[in-house]
Amino acid sequence: MANKKPNYYLVWLYLLVLTIAEVGVAFLSGLPFEVLVFILLSLAIWKAALVAMYYMHLRFEPPRLVIIALAPLPLAVLITIVVVTMEVF
């Protein structure tokens, strides 16, 4: 139950602009692969966070629910780090 009303259209505009930015960076920037991956993943995580915080109202939920919702993320990060370092080194 959101007490404060987020501006849903503003979040939509952010998501739209970030998506256009992603496609633009991916195809027009000509950056080195590692830099490109870092930028693209950062933009994707930013968008995902916007959806979770405002559309899923996580920003307005009691802290305990936020903790529950974020609980699997360290595991998701861990699995990715382990997998990547395993393959790179």
Place this chain on the structure above:
Amino acid sequence: MSEAAAIHAHAPRPMEGIRVYNVKLGMWVFLLSEVMFFSGLIGAYIILRFANPEQWAAPGEVLNVTLTAFNTFMLICSSVTMVKAFAAIEHGDQAGLKRWLLATIVLGAAFVGIQVFEYIKLAEHGFVPMASQYAADGGGPLYGSTFYTMTGFHGAHVTIGVLCLIFTLVKALRGHYTEEYYSGVEIMGLYWHFVDLVWIILFTIVYLI
């Protein structure tokens, strides 16, 4: 007091500290299991891609990024319409609830339709799940397998979401939801936004990188 009511009266009270109603907590816990599910798929994708980079075509070479970017845009729009449906019933706006739910269904169904169209076009060009001859420089079976596994599981989630939305709309048409009773719309929204969130990650990983 009937027997059922007597049992109910002595049942343990739900935990109060968290201040989240049970259905919503249940949906969140389900979504967390979904995070693990998609983490497994994405983890497998990263392992396979790092180990076999030669099997992947350059972004945009095989996949139609323009079409999928448009599809991504539609899914983002469907998240707005879903959250507007929730905002409507929160204020007791029955007409708004029905209108926004219908818009969400149309956008969600269009997403699945475009994805099916994309699959058909890709298959026509020889890009099927185990295909190894689709790009100018060959390719390998892993690109197609991982692509169809990840987008396919997501597409299945959207399809189930659209079916649940239709169910929610039917209930809304029957006046099931009110200003005080809107949990069904809220947890439907949580699932729908989660599916959008997963697509945001998948679009980047599968189409752009």
